[in-house]
Amino acid sequence: MNFDFAAQAPKLMMLLWGLVAFAVVVGGLLILLDVVPAFFARRREAQLVAASAGGGVPLPRRTKPREGLFALFFLLPTVLLLMIGLVVPAIRTTLLSFMDGGSQNWVGLDNYRWMFAEDAIVRVLINTLVWVTLVPLVATGMGLLYAVLVDKARLESLAKSLIFMPMAISFVGAAIIWRFVYAYRGEGQEQIGLLNQIVVSLGGEPRQWLLDSPLNTLLLIVIMVWIQAGFAMVVLSAAIKSIPADIVEAARLDGVTPWQMFRQITVPSIRPAMIVVVVTISIATLKVFDIVRTTTNGNYDTSVIANEMYNQAFRYGQNGQGSALAVFLFILVLPIVIFQIRNLRQQRREG
Amino acid sequence: MAVFARPRQALVIAGALGLALGATACGTGSSTSSGNNTNADSAECAPYEKYQGHDGKKVSIYSSIRDIEADRLDESWKQFEECTGIEINHEGSGEFEAQLPVRVDGGNAPDLAFIPQPGLIQRFAERDQIKAAGAETKAMAEENYPADWLTYSTVNGTFYGAPLGSNVKSFVWYSPKMFQEKGWAVPTTWDEMIKLSDTIADSGTKPWCAGIESGEATGWPATDWIEDLMLRTQTPEVYDQWTKHEIPFNDPRVAEALDRAGTILKNEKYVNGGFGGVRSIATTSFQEAGVPITAGKCALHRQASFYANQWPQGTRVAEDGDVFAFYFPAIDPAKGKPVLGGGEFVTAFSDRPEVQAVQTYLASGEHANSRAKIGDWVSANNKLDLANVANPIDKLSVELLQDDSSVFRFDGSDLMPAAVGNGTFWKGMVEWINGRDTATVLQGIESSWPK
Numbered sequence: 001m002n003f004d005f006a007a008q009a010p011k012l013m014m015l016l017w018g019l020v021a022f023a024v025v026v027g028g029l030l031i032l033l034d035v036v037p038a039f040f041a042r043r044r045e046a047q048l049v050a051a052s053a054g055g056g057v058p059l060p061r062r063t064k065p066r067e068g069l070f071a072l073f074f075l076l077p078t079v080l081l082l083m084i085g086l087v088v089p090a091i092r093t094t095l096l097s098f099m100d101g102g103s104q105n106w107v108g109l110d111n112y113r114w115m116f117a118e119d120a121i122v123r124v125l126i127n128t129l130v131w132v133t134l135v136p137l138v139a140t141g142m143g144l145l146y147a148v149l150v151d152k153a154r155l156e157s158l159a160k161s162l163i164f165m166p167m168a169i170s171f172v173g174a175a176i177i178w179r180f181v182y183a184y185r186g187e188g189q190e191q192i193g194l195l196n197q198i199v200v201s202l203g204g205e206p207r208q209w210l211l212d213s214p215l216n217t218l219l220l221i222v223i224m225v226w227i228q229a230g231f232a233m234v235v236l237s238a239a240i241k242s243i244p245a246d247i248v249e250a251a252r253l254d255g256v257t258p259w260q261m262f263r264q265i266t267v268p269s270i271r272p273a274m275i276v277v278v279v280t281i282s283i284a285t286l287k288v289f290d291i292v293r294t295t296t297n298g299n300y301d302t303s304v305i306a307n308e309m310y311n312q313a314f315r316y317g318q319n320g321q322g323s324a325l326a327v328f329l330f331i332l333v334l335p336i337v338i339f340q341i342r343n344l345r346q347q348r349r350e351g
Numbered sequence: 352m353a354v355f356a357r358p359r360q361a362l363v364i365a366g367a368l369g370l371a372l373g374a375t376a377c378g379t380g381s382s383t384s385s386g387n388n389t390n391a392d393s394a395e396c397a398p399y400e401k402y403q404g405h406d407g408k409k410v411s412i413y414s415s416i417r418d419i420e421a422d423r424l425d426e427s428w429k430q431f432e433e434c435t436g437i438e439i440n441h442e443g444s445g446e447f448e449a450q451l452p453v454r455v456d457g458g459n460a461p462d463l464a465f466i467p468q469p470g471l472i473q474r475f476a477e478r479d480q481i482k483a484a485g486a487e488t489k490a491m492a493e494e495n496y497p498a499d500w501l502t503y504s505t506v507n508g509t510f511y512g513a514p515l516g517s518n519v520k521s522f523v524w525y526s527p528k529m530f531q532e533k534g535w536a537v538p539t540t541w542d543e544m545i546k547l548s549d550t551i552a553d554s555g556t557k558p559w560c561a562g563i564e565s566g567e568a569t570g571w572p573a574t575d576w577i578e579d580l581m582l583r584t585q586t587p588e589v590y591d592q593w594t595k596h597e598i599p600f601n602d603p604r605v606a607e608a609l610d611r612a613g614t615i616l617k618n619e620k621y622v623n624g625g626f627g628g629v630r631s632i633a634t635t636s637f638q639e640a641g642v643p644i645t646a647g648k649c650a651l652h653r654q655a656s657f658y659a660n661q662w663p664q665g666t667r668v669a670e671d672g673d674v675f676a677f678y679f680p681a682i683d684p685a686k687g688k689p690v691l692g693g694g695e696f697v698t699a700f701s702d703r704p705e706v707q708a709v710q711t712y713l714a715s716g717e718h719a720n721s722r723a724k725i726g727d728w729v730s731a732n733n734k735l736d737l738a739n740v741a742n743p744i745d746k747l748s749v750e751l752l753q754d755d756s757s758v759f760r761f762d763g764s765d766l767m768p769a770a771v772g773n774g775t776f777w778k779g780m781v782e783w784i785n786g787r788d789t790a791t792v793l794q795g796i797e798s799s800w801p802k
Binding site: 101118120185187189211300316317 | 452566
């Protein structure tokens with residue numbers, strides 16, 4: 001298809017406007033950030049000079065309040081945007097979760113009761129549980145294994161970049177790639193799916209991989225692991241590299257086997273990094289939406305909370321039920337976040 | 352901070368440049384106001400006289416119509432725009448159903464929307480988010496459309512907008528060429544159709560092709576099957592009770608319709624030509640589903656009139672061509688011809704006079720004929736002149752819509768609340784094709800009906 005610049009003019013104009021607005025707002029803020037403190041500094045300098053020159057004149061009071069005001073000026077947009085973008089919607093969603101589909105009448109806990117009573121939704125909750133247990137464990141495990149195996153090997157950076165590359169692909173992109181891997185064509189036709197082609201060349205019959213539960217959920221989990229293992233590998237590899245050489249050397253002198261080295265030196269040393277990786281992947285997994293939506297659209301018992309939430313709220317017009325799912329997802333993420341914050345604090349104290 | 356003298360200069364320059372660019376952009380952006388009202392008094396403009404007096408006003412329209420169909424729509428109201436000076440901005444979106452409520456709730460509603468789901472109109476009406484149609488629109492719609500079409504966009508006695516385009520769903524696509532070669536006759540009753548299917552199956556070909564994959568909307572083509580069979584195994588009255596939930600979704604009569612559809616869709620002997628077993632229906636996209644007919648891999652494909660646009664390029668759609676469609680036969684012809692169809696309704700989110708003028712115009716015979724002349728269009732508008740409908744399938748559709756013996760009913764899933772009609776009904780059909788039994792599927796849909 002040809003790209004007609006004239007026909008796209010309104011969109012391009014919009015793009016230009018966006019860039020202009022960005023330049024004005026951000027540029028303006030940066031200038032302000034540069035000019036105002038400089039102004040305060042210069043004034044204080046001048047006052048100090050005046051004070052030292054005048055001798056008898058008392059030192060001016062420090063102009064803290066006005067600088068505080070300046071700080072507030074920069075804090076305010078952040079607080080405001082956080083309120084608009086996060087706090088208010090969170091409160092509103094919570095309120096909506098106690099209302100009916102049209103957000104008009106209060107229904108109490110009905111939406112939450114519905115969540116645990118409806119077989120289809122319970123299925124969704126179970127699927128999410130499967131995702132959130134399997135993905136962090138498998139992805140971190142594979143990342144760790146790979147990081148250890150490839151450590152100090154020849155062509156290490158090449159091997160690492162191969163595994164890391166899927167991270168660069170969006171979830172939707174990855175899901176589309178894997179949908180082709182799992183694609184099905186009838187028996188006797190040319191298979192376009194890698195998996196079915198392998199099965200056929202081994203003498204088997206092509207299968208519709210994504211139609212059978214629970215196999216399909218596991219196959220979708222493979223996609224997420226494929227994306228996240230690279231992330232785990234990179235972080236853990238860096239952690240392994242930062243283990244002090246003298247500790248490794250001391251262990252070597254004590255004559256540890258590779259397994260003992262791994263168990264007693266490597267893993268304890270990189271524990272903080274592993275926790276970060278597991279927590280990050282867990283949160284990403286709880287929110288998984290794109291992969292499910294793109295591959296199966298939640299059909300064949302593969303739906304997860306985020307996908308169901310979108311369906312209920314935006315497609316079915318059931319705001320209450322959608323909000324209840326959102327709140328439930330929020331509650332599920334909360335302990336992980338709290339754990340992570342506590343962990344970080346502890347590390348800082350130890351450090 | 353004060354040390355970065357150079358970046359500061361750069362920023363000042365960037366800021367100034369931004370302002371300058373902004374000023375020029377502003378200059379070019381607003382220079383499109385039209386002065387093309389010169390021929391407003393000409394003879395061509397006579398039919399549009401009653402819509403005049405809103406020169407320079409703009410009306411925004413949002414719909415699910417895109418690409419070539421959207422271009423044709425733009426062309427269809429060009430004359431109207433020129434004669435009245437009203438500028439119509441149409442925007443089509445593939446995410447229309449999900450985005451419209453978001454836009455409306457977000458205070459960014461279009462002036463008009465072409466809503467294909469009466470269920471959605473009802474939802475907006477109950478939340479007071481749409482405007483009742485003006486008296487002129489109502490009069491125009493009552494004059495031009497059959498009474499039952501108007502009931503679909505009427506909620507609690509208030510009329511919200513006239514229908515626009517329509518489609519007829521009760522069609523079975525086939526290849527006249529293949530039928531002639533093999534000596535098959537177009538079936539006119541259900542029994543003949545089953546007999547023909549058996550004949551084809553015995554000859555080693557799978558008679559039917561089907562596919563219900565449609566991205567987010569996967570499952571809808573199967574709901575059309577069920578609706579068509581509800582109309583054929585039950586009376587239209589039972590159909591109405593079903594869509595209004597006056598009988599439960601798992602009523603034995605619904606199960607009967609589902610099982611009847613299953614005698615074709617879930618019959619390994621009958622499906623699925625060129626794609627695989629019964630379950631391949633779930634993963635075959637509806638756009639591709641009928642195409643094996645052109646390769647002789649199957650003979651029959653039940654799909655709406657708009658499937659005419661899905662055939663590979665170069666396929667001749669005609670009664671003696673490569674493909675054509677026959678009426679999906681009734682089980683008991685004595686009860687008349689049940690016809691399942693759909694269409695979109697022009698509903699308004701604002702009631703400015705120019706919006707009402709456009710709304711009224713879209714309900715008129717002038718627009719229906721103007722759009723039909725451009726091609727590939729069907730409407731239930733009774734001012735539509737059959738001579739303006741070129742495409743043979745469209746002609747057949749309009750004939751069916753205007754046929755006195757047809758018993759027309761609107762697509763049931765579009766009448767139901769979105770949670771069912773766009774949700775569990777679709778999903779339930781996918782599970783049903785995937786092997787789940789009728790009773791479990793119907794029970795699941797029933798329990799999801801919003802209370």
